[in-house]
Amino acid sequence: MTASCAADRGPARPPPARPRIRAIAFDAFAILDPRPIAALAEELSPGKGALLSEAWRTRQFEYTWLRIASGEYADFWQVTRDALVFAERLLSLDLGEEKRARLLGAYLDLGAWPDAAPALRSLQDAGFRLSFLSNFTPRMLDAAIESAGLGGLFEHVLSTDRARTYKPDPRAYRMALDAFHLEREEILFVPFAGxxxxGARWFGYPTFWVNRLGLPPEELGVTAGATGASLADLVELATAGP
Structure with missing residues (x-):
């Protein structure tokens, strides 16, 4: 390129600045540890606990997606109970009401992953606004925050039940936009599942996948912007300099 051509185009312009992340919205299981539920399933159905947990979890989310598609909404507590009953029948188990109630009740007594509270406090201290954005009902989220000792860390506790839908419906992800009054590029979404x-990437959120189980990404044509094995990895990324 000649000097005259370069002059005609004017001085080089720096690339536009990336929008700064101002808020972080978390899926429940990115913070809450579900492993005690699986342990209780093994205790109540020895030798079949892993199969029960897998069938229960799979049907639980399949029911949410079916209910979105059909327009037949039921809240996540009902979906969780229905999925447990199906899993029990699938495996020819007879848990009875008492054991079934104990398994469901475990959702109201969840603890946090060991790295969760320190990471959340570090993010809060760094100036990030924090929220849950979960399929859990408000009752389930409130109980989990209390049992996990996470009070005072979240500006918003967003349950998709208020929109009568489930992720990955765009209406569910939009709840964080409406709560924070920010642009989607300013809200980082942190999921547990691929x-x-x-779903968050389709919606347009920057996304950090806490891939605690070491799973491959889903074959859906999009991937998380960043991935880590723990919330400590998220803190490192979020608090790094420009």
């Missing part, structure tokens, strides 16, 4: 990472 499908949730894909």
């Amino acid at each position: 499908w949730d990472a894909a």
Whole structure:
């Protein structure tokens, strides 16, 4: 390129600045540890606990997606109970009401992953606004925050039940936009599941997938912007310099 051509085009312009992340919205299981539920399933159905947990979890989310598609909404507590009953019948188990109630009740007594509270406090101290954005009902989220000792860390506790839908419906992800009054590029979404990472990316959120189980990404044509094995990895990324 000649000097005259370069002059005609004017001085080089720096690339536009990336929008700064101002808020972080978390899926429940990115913070809450579900492993005690699986342990209780093994205790109540020895030798079949892993199968029960897998069938229960799979049907739980399949029911949410079916209910979105059909327009037949039921809240996540009802969906969780229905999925447990199906899993029990699938495996020819007879848990009875008492054991079934104990398994459901475990959702109201969840603790946090060991890295969760320190990471959340570090993010809060760094100036990030924090929220849950979960399929859990408000009752389930409130109980989990209390049992996990996470009070005072979240500006918003967003349950998709208020929109009568489930992720990955765009109406569910939009709840964080409406709550924070920010642009979607300013809200980082932190999922536990690969499908949730894909849903958030489709919606347009920057996404950090806490891939605690070391799973491959879903084959859905999108991937999380960043991935880590723990919330400590998220803190490192979020608090790094420009």
